[in-house]
Amino acid sequence: MSDLIEGFLGKTVDGKKSRLPAKLDYYQSATGLFLGLFMWGHMFFVSSILVSKDFMHTVTKMFEGSMFLQTPQPLLVSGVVALVFAIFIVHAMLGMRKLPSNFRQFQAYRTHMQMMKHDETTMWFIQAVTGFAMFFLGSAHLFMMMTKADEIGPFGSSDRMYSDFMWPFYLVLLFAVELHGSIGLYRLCVKWGWFEGDNAKQTRAKLKKVKWAITVFFLGLGLLTLGAYVKYGYEYSNGLVDKYNSATQIEKFLKVGK
């Protein structure tokens, strides 16, 4: 009954304003923080291919529990991806509240942004556009990783890029993630007053520099990593090198007769 009253009036049964908007704001930030930091770790993980195929293979198996299981289990990775997917969906739901909800809102914001040329106002628009793109791209990627975790590795990840022509998908996703994430983390700092110190303006200027440095670093690392996967995918596909031969995935690959 209390849900009915709160849903109807926007007030609790005590006649007080609902605490839900505060919780939604908090959880939007919390899920965003988790996803933003997760993506830093994720990028380091996928970029392990830049060191060597063996190193990437070792990292992959580590996530599959090689340190404590005799036979590494890709299901562990699927489980982690499912958790991240759930948080991603919650964050998307919460973030959606902020998007323009009709054309006039979109039009008014875009005109204002183009007229005013103000950094943070433009950065929010980039976040909105990249967030919208990730409704589709992020979901597709997460679903693939969740259901095909056993294919993650030096061969499977490379082959997917080239043979399955996934590299344009990942190129767009890379820009969407890195822009959305770094702007989001910066926004969290100014939104909640983190690291503010005695001089909020100075701190903000520094944070903005750090934010751009992080964007450039992760975009650079991401492009190199994507390039490496495409290169290896091309080489595998054209028989220029032997298929990566140390993991179970090569056996699986042969099993399905590809």
Place this chain on the structure above:
Amino acid sequence: MSRTITIRAMKYNPNSKISKPHFAEYKLEETDGMTLFIALTKIRETLDADLSFDFVCRAGICGSCGMMVNGTPKLACRTLTKDFPDGVIQLMPLPAFKLLKDLSVDTGNWMNEMSKRVESWIHTNHQPDISKLEAPMEPKLADETFELDRCIECGICVAACGTKLMRPNFIGAVGLNRVARFAMDPHDNRTDEDFYELVGDDDGIFGCMSLLACEDNCPKHLPLQSKIAYMRRKLAALR
């Protein structure tokens, strides 16, 4: 050496059935220390008596002359024409407020509604005796509190806010600053729960998307970013 500047002002009277929104272009000789106030007054006196705009103090105190100057909200009386190297200045009325005519908008009624909405006055349980001195405050706290009172209600923070342009009922930085001012003031007996009742929703503190155009354009350089974050932390922490 003086130069000719071009002022392109939006003209429109929403109360007229024949008025159509358009830009009127005026050319005039720039003079030393010319502000937009001086330029617009000259235009009205010599070129177009029909051009509407608002001014009172001409000194950045009354907050009447906010307008969009080349896309950015500014006080016209504190904007020098020499700061525009190409000599072309486009003027539009502040968005988010009711347009009266041309560059003139109604900020007054909006600010009045905002003040009532955040109950912008000291709430106390006792009857103050105005013949006696007010209860003292720590000087540092007094400085911080009264610093926020320097707001001139010009509406620039509201017009600069992309959130406000999308969500007309959003209270804007001026309202959140006002709440922070009373939340800090020990003379005010209101609790965080009371302030939550005023701005604890998506039209209030939780609607702010931290675009910070309010902070960057405030002509009085009020610490809006910090105070909005302060209120957000306070009100999000309530159980």
